[in-house]
Amino acid sequence: MxxxxxxxxxxxxxxxxxxxxxxxxxxxxxxxxxxxxxxxxxxxxxxxxxxxxxxxxxxxxxxxxxxxxxxxxxxxxxxxxxxxxxxxxxxxxxxxxxxxxxxxxxxxxxxxxxxxxxxxxxxxxxxxxxxxxxxxxxxxxxxxxxxxxxxxxxxxxxxxxxSVLEGLTEGIILTNNRDIIYSNKVAMNLIHNDGGLMNTLDEMISKITNIAVNSVKVQVYMEAAENNNSTYFFEIETTDRKFLRFTKFPISKDSSPIKHWGYLINDITKRKEADKIKDDLIATVSHELKTPLTSIKGNVSTLLREDVIWSETDRKEFLLDIYEESERLNDLIEKLLDISKINAGVIKLDKTYVTINRIVEKLEERVIKRYGHIVNRHYADNITYHIDGGTDLLYIDEHRVLQVLLNLIDNAIKYGPEDGLIEVYAESQGRSVHFIVRDQGPGIPEEKLKKIFTKYYRIDSDLITMGSGLGLAICKGFIEAHRGKIWAESTQGKGSAFHFILPKK
The missing domain is CATH 3.30.450.40 (GAF domain)
Known part of the structure; x- marks a missing residue:
């Protein structure tokens, strides 16, 4: 049992x-x-x-x-x-x-x-x-x-x-030198593989070739990458005006009989755009510095000539021209210093309580000082001011806010017609004050309207157009330092309106 x-x-x-x-x-x-x-x-x-x-x-x-x-x-x-x-x-x-x-x-x-x-x-x-x-x-x-x-x-x-690979902002593709082992969604989107199958390395190369502006370069790059046993990178421009950087890197041990490789894909379009903007900025700043210096040097040389006796009127005109060009230089240097502080996040505000009336009065004084003396350019007379709630107090850095308003008026004069009207509004709205500078300029294209407050961005990169392209980025930095908001509205052919709102306290 x-x-x-x-x-x-x-x-x-x-x-x-x-x-x-x-x-x-x-x-x-x-x-x-x-x-x-x-x-x-x-x-x-x-x-x-x-x-x-x-x-x-x-x-x-x-x-x-x-x-x-x-x-x-x-x-x-x-x-x-x-x-x-x-x-x-x-x-x-x-x-x-x-x-x-x-x-x-x-x-x-x-x-x-x-x-x-x-x-x-x-x-x-x-x-x-x-x-x-x-x-x-x-x-x-x-x-x-x-x-x-x-x-x-x-x-x-x-x-x-x-999950880590899918969470990357870069595209990544893993291969065994023949087949695709893995590819994340970012990679698929970057090389326009919209739901299609991509199982082999040849199919990946075909996809990249199809989206490239220069397909011959892609073939050369991929052949070079295939013959390179270490990390290798190359960049391509796509037909939809993007720039992609491919980095091929080994992921197998040397003793492994099958070599595995990874391809990291970075969208470097914004970096390329930033590089171009910086290059344009350097060219613009060089031009903006050289032009007033040339004018100042020419006027000084003329005044120093011993073979000519200049009348008091002529001397005054030369000196006025030197003063204006010096102001232009000083303005550019201040803008460069301001944008540097904004980039570093070290803007210091000297806040005091001021009324809306005082801000507008100070603005009028500075506009007259800057533009009232220019011969045949009575820009100051073409500016009208509208105030609502003028006795209300604001706790702000008066100098910085006036800089913003003057910058917006400068742009309105610079891009507007000779006799164009400019309207400045200051309206008390509960716990904040709404400022508007409206012009009769050519307007701003809609696709550029979102970029105008970007650092180093210029609507017109032509050097004939005056300006460094720093002004609106500085305005944005100053307004945001006050915990405010700035934006623009524009209709081509009818002008633009620049708005900003500041909290009263």
Whole structure:
């Protein structure tokens, strides 16, 4: 009889071993394993329990002989409530209370992390041979669980790695020098692979060639990259006026028989645009510095001539011209210093309480000082001022706000017609004040309207047009330093309106 029971137990252990080995997923068959044990050995139930980080236990899988829900729940609760933590550290342990609870340690990653639990009648005699079989089953379950944990760990890191790659702002493509192993969405968008299949390196090269302005260059670059065993990069211009930088880099060890490569794709369009804007700025600033210096030098040389006696009127005209060109130089230098402070984020505001009336009065004074004396250019007379709530107080840096208003008026005069009207509005609106400078200039194209407050941006890069292109960026910096907002509205052929709002406190 004993031999028959032992044979049955051994056969069950063999069947369980076969099931665990053949199953692709251990977690899917754990309950089947426990069911075989319960049914073949006529016990009440079995469970696999693992310890968690909080010092308590989680039931990984369980099976009980009864189909009654309450009884099933009761048996599972019995396992957890009578589980001895000592079994995690020692050998197999038998506890006899209302029922018999047999605990066989479960090893995970060379540590005792759980146990295989058997519930049976209290009077059941536990033979040593049966314990040995249970230990064998426990070891097999442990090995299967370890493999499952490794698979889960691999899946987790694979998912994490994919999430990182998908979260990049750069495109990335991984290849084995023939096939595409992986490519993120950014890469697909950059090379215009709209839902199409791209499985091989040749298909990738074809896609890049199709979007390039100069397809011959792409072929030359890709051949050079293929023959280069170290990091290699090249840049292309696309048909939709973008600039892409490709960096090919090795991701295989030298001993690997199959070479794996990565292609990092950066959209460098904005950087190229910034470089062009800076180049234009340097050319513009050079021109803006050279022109007044040439004029000043010419006027001084003329005044110093000993063979001519200049009248007081002539001398005054020469000196006035020198003064105006000096002011122009000073204005440019101040703008360069201001934009430098804005870029560094170190603008300091000297705030005081001033009324709206005072700001407008000071603005009128400065406009007259700057433009009132220019012969045949009575720009100051063409400016009208509208005030609403003039006695309201503002807590601002008066000098900086006047700089903004003067800059906007300068632009209105610079780009507007000789006799064009300019309107300045200052309106109190609750907790803020709304300023507007409206002109009758040619207007600004809609596609350029969003860029006009960008650092170094100029609407017209032609050097004939006066200005450094720094003014509006400085205006934006000063207004935002006051926690305000600035924007522009324009209709081509009808003029532009520049708005900014400042909080009163």
């Amino acid at each position: 004993m031999n028959h029971i032992l044979d049955k137990q051994l056969q069950t252990a063999k069947d369980i071993s076969t099931l665990l080995v053949r199953s692709p997923s251990c977690s899917c068959v754990l309950e089947d394993v426990l069911e075989m044990m319960v049914n073949d050995w006529s016990i009440k139930g079995a469970a696999i329990v693992v310890a968690n980080n909080r010092g308590s236990f989680n039931v990984l899988a369980s099976y009980v002989s009864t189909k009654d829900y309450q009884e099933r729940t009761s048996l599972q609760e019995y396992i957890l409530s009578n589980l001895e933590k000592s079994s995690m550290l020692g050998e197999a342990q038998v506890t006899r209370r209302e029922l018999l609870l047999l605990q066989v340690p479960l090893y995970l990653q060379d540590k005792k992390r759980g146990c295989l639990c058997i519930i049976a009648d209290r009077e059941l005699k536990v033979e040593k041979s049966w314990l040995t079989i249970l230990e064998i089953i426990s070891n097999q379950a442990s090995q299967a669980l370890e493999k499952e944990l490794e698979k889960e760990k691999t899946r987790y890191y694979k998912s994490l790695f994919k």
